Amino acid sequence: MSANAITVNELTVDYDGVTAIKDVYFAVRAEKLTAIVGPNGAGKSTLIKALLGLIPTRMGTISCFGTSPKQYRKDISYVPQRAQIDWEFPANVFDVVAMGLYGELGLLRRFSSAHKDRVHSALTDVDMADFAARQISQLSGGQQQRVFLARSIVQDAELILLDEPFGGIDAKSEAVIVDILRRQKQNGKSIVAVHHDLSTVKDYFDDVILLNKTVTAFGPVDDVFTKSNVEKTYGVSNLDFLTGRA
Amino acid sequence: MNINRRRFVGLSAAAIAAPHMAFAGQSLNIVCTVGMLADTAKQIAPSNITIRALMGPGTDPHAFRQTRSDVVALTKADLIIRHGLYLEAQMEDLFAKLGKRKSILSAGEAIPNQHLLPYDDASAQYDPHVWMDPTLWIHVADAIATELSSKLPKNSAEIAENHARFVANLLRLKDYGHDILASVPKQARVLLTAHDAFRYFGSAYDFDVMGVKGISTTSEAGLYRIEELVDLIIEGQIKAVFVESSQSDRNIRALIEGTAARGHDLKLGGQLFSDAMGPAGTYEGTYVGMIDHNLTTIARALGVDAPKRGMNDRLNV
Amino acid sequence: MTELIGYNTALALVGALLFGFSSGHVGAFVYLRKASLLSDSLAHATLPGLIIGFLVSTFLGMEEKNSWVLLLGAGISALFGVVVIQWITVRTKLGFDTAIAAVLSVFFGFGIVLLTGVQSVSVGQQAGLEDYILGSVSGMLLQDVVVIGLVSIMCSSAVVVYRRPLTAFIFDPVLSEMAGYAQHRMSFLLSLLALVITIIGLKIVGLILVVAMLTIPAATARLWTTDVWSMSLLSAVFGSACAGIGVIISALLPSLPSGAVIVVLMFIALGLSIVVTHLRCSNV
Numbered sequence: 001m002s003a004n005a006i007t008v009n010e011l012t013v014d015y016d017g018v019t020a021i022k023d024v025y026f027a028v029r030a031e032k033l034t035a036i037v038g039p040n041g042a043g044k045s046t047l048i049k050a051l052l053g054l055i056p057t058r059m060g061t062i063s064c065f066g067t068s069p070k071q072y073r074k075d076i077s078y079v080p081q082r083a084q085i086d087w088e089f090p091a092n093v094f095d096v097v098a099m100g101l102y103g104e105l106g107l108l109r110r111f112s113s114a115h116k117d118r119v120h121s122a123l124t125d126v127d128m129a130d131f132a133a134r135q136i137s138q139l140s141g142g143q144q145q146r147v148f149l150a151r152s153i154v155q156d157a158e159l160i161l162l163d164e165p166f167g168g169i170d171a172k173s174e175a176v177i178v179d180i181l182r183r184q185k186q187n188g189k190s191i192v193a194v195h196h197d198l199s200t201v202k203d204y205f206d207d208v209i210l211l212n213k214t215v216t217a218f219g220p221v222d223d224v225f226t227k228s229n230v231e232k233t234y235g236v237s238n239l240d241f242l243t244g245r246a
Numbered sequence: 247m248n249i250n251r252r253r254f255v256g257l258s259a260a261a262i263a264a265p266h267m268a269f270a271g272q273s274l275n276i277v278c279t280v281g282m283l284a285d286t287a288k289q290i291a292p293s294n295i296t297i298r299a300l301m302g303p304g305t306d307p308h309a310f311r312q313t314r315s316d317v318v319a320l321t322k323a324d325l326i327i328r329h330g331l332y333l334e335a336q337m338e339d340l341f342a343k344l345g346k347r348k349s350i351l352s353a354g355e356a357i358p359n360q361h362l363l364p365y366d367d368a369s370a371q372y373d374p375h376v377w378m379d380p381t382l383w384i385h386v387a388d389a390i391a392t393e394l395s396s397k398l399p400k401n402s403a404e405i406a407e408n409h410a411r412f413v414a415n416l417l418r419l420k421d422y423g424h425d426i427l428a429s430v431p432k433q434a435r436v437l438l439t440a441h442d443a444f445r446y447f448g449s450a451y452d453f454d455v456m457g458v459k460g461i462s463t464t465s466e467a468g469l470y471r472i473e474e475l476v477d478l479i480i481e482g483q484i485k486a487v488f489v490e491s492s493q494s495d496r497n498i499r500a501l502i503e504g505t506a507a508r509g510h511d512l513k514l515g516g517q518l519f520s521d522a523m524g525p526a527g528t529y530e531g532t533y534v535g536m537i538d539h540n541l542t543t544i545a546r547a548l549g550v551d552a553p554k555r556g557m558n559d560r561l562n563v
Numbered sequence: 564m565t566e567l568i569g570y571n572t573a574l575a576l577v578g579a580l581l582f583g584f585s586s587g588h589v590g591a592f593v594y595l596r597k598a599s600l601l602s603d604s605l606a607h608a609t610l611p612g613l614i615i616g617f618l619v620s621t622f623l624g625m626e627e628k629n630s631w632v633l634l635l636g637a638g639i640s641a642l643f644g645v646v647v648i649q650w651i652t653v654r655t656k657l658g659f660d661t662a663i664a665a666v667l668s669v670f671f672g673f674g675i676v677l678l679t680g681v682q683s684v685s686v687g688q689q690a691g692l693e694d695y696i697l698g699s700v701s702g703m704l705l706q707d708v709v710v711i712g713l714v715s716i717m718c719s720s721a722v723v724v725y726r727r728p729l730t731a732f733i734f735d736p737v738l739s740e741m742a743g744y745a746q747h748r749m750s751f752l753l754s755l756l757a758l759v760i761t762i763i764g765l766k767i768v769g770l771i772l773v774v775a776m777l778t779i780p781a782a783t784a785r786l787w788t789t790d791v792w793s794m795s796l797l798s799a800v801f802g803s804a805c806a807g808i809g810v811i812i813s814a815l816l817p818s819l820p821s822g823a824v825i826v827v828l829m830f831i832a833l834g835l836s837i838v839v840t841h842l843r844c845s846n847v
Binding site: 305306465471472474493507 | 694700810819
């Protein structure tokens with residue numbers, strides 16, 4: 001893939017009356033696992049919303065695989081924070097994954113057996129095939145996350161954006177999910193995740209973007225994820241940057 | 247000190263009582279509730295008296311709720327004439343309070359109880375729609391004339407003359423009604439209207455009366471009642487049904503559709519004035535005009551060749 | 564009764580069955596969206612528009628109190644209520660709940676003021692506005708049923724056609740946006756459907772009770788189903804059944820307000836469902 005997955009230049013976005021991010025620039029390499037890291041209030045959610053084209057930007061450009069935001073919508077799949085979802089909604093695992101096909105299906109196209117197979121295949125990819133008929137209210141945190149990943153997989157989008165995918169999940173589930181993401185990378189997908197745990201950035205991700213209203217640094221973790229960059233981003237000194245503790 | 251205060255109190259009391267005596271020859275501010283009372287008072291009172299009604303044409307007195315300006319008008323009035331018999335159902339509390347310091351005439355209650363129809367079998371209340379029978383309204387005219395004479399003794403001669411003329415009109419109405427309705431055969435002597443406001447008409451002219459809603463208009467008629475009436479209309483081969491100026495015509499139209507579905511041609515006989523008179527400034531906007539209109543409309547709908555323009559040749563057609 | 568079902572009852576029954584079906588159908592999505600309180604606010608916001616519509620049709624000299632002008636007025640004032648709620652939520656620090664409560668009470672209060680004022684205007688036939696507040700099935704005419712039926716079918720059809728985007732929108736608004744169904748458009752669609760159901764429900768159950776038609780059958784259906792499609796259909800069936808039985812009961816027994824009977828039936832169905840599904844759970 002010659003084009004970058006995402007290229008952002010001079011991006012400035014206002015939210016709720018304040019400037020949430022200013023003059024943000026970075027490039028996300030294709031077919032890599034990229035983390036977006038920063039303290040609370042850094043503007044990470046605003047950045048995600050802007051990348052998805054959900055909110056207007058004051059200034060700057062965003063391009064995705066060389067095309068404009070509106071055109072690339074079908075090529076991004078978004079995995080929301082688990083807390084934002086109503087898990088009491090009447091749906092089972094199959095239903096949620098099938099929703100990933102709604103963009104393709106439109107209003108009235110029949111949900112055929114070919115579509116069913118795609119859902120099952122995605123569920124197999126995340127090792128949730130046995131849970132297809134389970135109500136989502138009966139899933140654990142890790143299982144919920146895997147269901148959303150299956151939804152992204154069934155969409156077959158080039159770019160997967162995840163919002164804090166490891167929040168509130170036990171270590172075993174975390175390992176399973178990282179494994180799934182790596183496999184998707186090998187399938188040619190580009191993955192960007194808002195990540196909160198500094199201690200696992202180097203292990204899980206290829207690239208990192210350090211954000212606190214502006215971009216402190218971005219690029220491969222080995223080059224960019226240094227003590228001084230992290231301290232600059234978080235505004236503290238004496239940071240054990242591997243664990244995030246001062 | 248004590249003596250002065252007593253004298254002061256005594257003088258004040260006299261000053262308060264004085265206006266009652268000072269009315270003689272001056273104007274009087276009268277506020278009535280329903281239009282029929284206001285018109286009656288206007289016919290009887292001397293011409294320099296201001297009389298107004300709180301409820302205009304098309305207003306339902308059963309549901310009427312006073313506004314602040316109504317209360318102000320009532321408190322400023324020298325004489326309040328209300329109907330009573332629970333016609334102004336939402337104003338009972340207000341009149342109970344006002345009655346302690348203002349002069350209130352409950353004109354409807356001047357009618358002796360033996361002439362009144364009970365509300366229903368159970369309660370001790372009476373049906374208030376007494377104006378439908380002109381002979382009963384004579385009692386109301388008498389009461390108003392008496393009250394006016396006592397407040398305006400210098401005008402009693404004029405009042406007596408007006409009163410006599412008005413009562414003569416009421417008697418003419420009574421005779422007119424009997425004349426034009428005489429030829430209606432027994433089985434056709436049925437009056438079906440939007441609500442049960444015509445029972446005094448029924449007893450005066452020997453008619454069966456039915457209303458879609460009951461005596462008070464405030465509750466839903468109910469499907470059961472509609473079906474019941476459709477059956478009764480088919481059974482009795484009732485020809486005409488009437489809408490009222492102060493009621494929605496929806497239920498009546500439902501009756502017409504329902505009977506049409508059974509092959510019966512129920513005609514809309516016209517609009518009657520039930521709880522309120524016609525438009526202000528017209529003949530139908532007076533008591534005599536209102537009753538004249540009702541009698542003429544009912545008779546003509548039932549096939550009688552009554553004069554189109556009514557008893558006084560003044561109806562607007 | 565000389566016939567099994569009289570004409571008037573049959574008319575009211577058809578209207579109620581169709582309306583009950585579509586209000587249950589739309590209500591399922593309103594319920595899942597957690598917008599039931601919003602529906603109540605809209606219903607109460609119709610009152611000023613009803614009265615202004617009445618005044619307009621009277622002063623334009625329309626022969627009978629033209630009910631469609633009233634309903635148009637009701638729709639406009641409820642739409643205005645939606646706009647105000649949006650404005651308060653977006654532009655001020657007050658929350659969604661506050662906006663709903665404010666619009667409900669202010670609009671309804673203003674309507675009561677107009678109602679009291681209207682009674683002293685010297686025009687005829689203002690009685691009948693109360694029918695829209697508490698509903699009146701007895702005065703149903705053929706033209707009413709035709710309109711109610713057509714609109715109900717349109718609303719249900721819209722729900723069927725848009726079931727996928729509506730489901731996605733309620734569950735994960737970003738997903739629906741990314742799939743090409745903008746959030747504000749889906750939100751507007753749902754609000755519009757709720758508004759239309761409210762307007763045609765005014766004649767049958769009145770503005771105070773119409774929120775029940777959008778809420779209770781949906782809540783009942785939720786207890787029995789585990790997917791949106793079945794839930795919406797079951798909700799439609801419950802709504803239809805209760806409306807139909809309510810009409811039959813008010814035809815069989817005198818002096819029963821039909822709107823209230825329908826709501827009581829729905830409540831009984833809900834109560835029984837809670838008991839039965841609870842027992843089922845404990846036996847598993």
